[in-house]
Amino acid sequence: MFGISWTEFLVIILVAVLVIPARMWPDVMRWVARMINMVRRIVWKITDVSENIKHQIDLEKPIDDLIRTTTNDVLDGISTRLPKKKKTKNTQPKKRSV
Secondary structure (H helix, E strand, C coil): CCCCCHHHHHHHHHHHHHHCCHHHHHHHHHHHHHHHHHHHHHHHHHHHHHHHHHHHHHHHHHHHHHHHHHHHHHHHHHHHCCCCCCCCCCCCCCCCCC
């Protein structure tokens, strides 16, 4: 958890109990509860956005495949339909004598 072991976490809590006066504990707990709720909301938003992105990518995959296959079909059709040029001998025009 955030690179802190459980023993270190317990030491931090123990120090907090000793340093923070008892009359301030309700305020501290309210603050901790607000922070936990804020972190939960952020995690839910990130999860929701990542699910939406995943769904959008899944929707785009068939379109990409359709574009790829159509492009390949068109290019294959063009390349097979073009007649090959016949090789002709290089005939140079005859020079006229004057």
